Amino acid sequence: MGRSEQRTASGAGAARPRSPESAYGRDHLGESLVAYFAAVLARTEDGWDVSETELDNVETLADLADLARESAQDDDTVLVFIEQEDTWFAVVRVDGEDDPRIFVSDAAAAARSSYGDVVLTEELVGRAGDSEFDDLDNLVTDLEDDDAELSADDEDDDDRPLTGPGGVPVGPLGDSELLTEFGVPAADLLELSGEGAEPGDALAELAEALGCGEVLEAVR
Numbered sequence: 001m002g003r004s005e006q007r008t009a010s011g012a013g014a015a016r017p018r019s020p021e022s023a024y025g026r027d028h029l030g031e032s033l034v035a036y037f038a039a040v041l042a043r044t045e046d047g048w049d050v051s052e053t054e055l056d057n058v059e060t061l062a063d064l065a066d067l068a069r070e071s072a073q074d075d076d077t078v079l080v081f082i083e084q085e086d087t088w089f090a091v092v093r094v095d096g097e098d099d100p101r102i103f104v105s106d107a108a109a110a111a112r113s114s115y116g117d118v119v120l121t122e123e124l125v126g127r128a129g130d131s132e133f134d135d136l137d138n139l140v141t142d143l144e145d146d147d148a149e150l151s152a153d154d155e156d157d158d159d160r161p162l163t164g165p166g167g168v169p170v171g172p173l174g175d176s177e178l179l180t181e182f183g184v185p186a187a188d189l190l191e192l193s194g195e196g197a198e199p200g201d202a203l204a205e206l207a208e209a210l211g212c213g214e215v216l217e218a219v220r
Helices: 059-071 109-111 112-118 186-193 197-212 213-219
Strands: 023-029 031-046 047-052 077-084 088-094 100-103 127-129
Touching: 023 127, 031 112, 031 197, 031 213, 047 213, 059 077, 059 088, 077 112, 088 197, 100 109, 109 112, 197 213
Parallel strands: none
Antiparallel strands: 023 031, 031 047, 031 077, 077 088, 088 100
């Protein structure tokens, strides 16, 4: 079930032979090895077909989308769950040949990971360079209450979102409504990404809401 590989933080590193004893794949972040878990959830007439997947050959968002489409039935929705242990999770939604929709629980944490970098590619965040991110209009998640409005005249440095290395926002980023039609409203997805939330528990709760919690747990 496990996957083991070594990759650089930029996602360009070569894979090393997988070890059958490893319970998870491992992402090389500086001197530390951090466990990851990835699963594909393919929508079917009978619900969700869930299977663990490996990311050994995934270097770009296009690769990830192609991997998802391989599991699709009649171009129906496919979800990819990615979890970097104790740090962040991501949900990638692929509908046929449409562009993938993505939600990341903590963009700054994900950007420090090679697998996180896959879902924070140039196509999604308008990456202008190694340390610049532009054109976030379609991805920045509104973390304020629906009825709260902040005038531009009132904004100051203290009101601006925190950012991590490279200017990547700290906290949720992406399409928080990508699971609404499956019973997970944006508010719930954001709550699962809040301070103190556990990425593994968050994915388990999402799977429960989708009706495939036991199946996901079985492949972990």
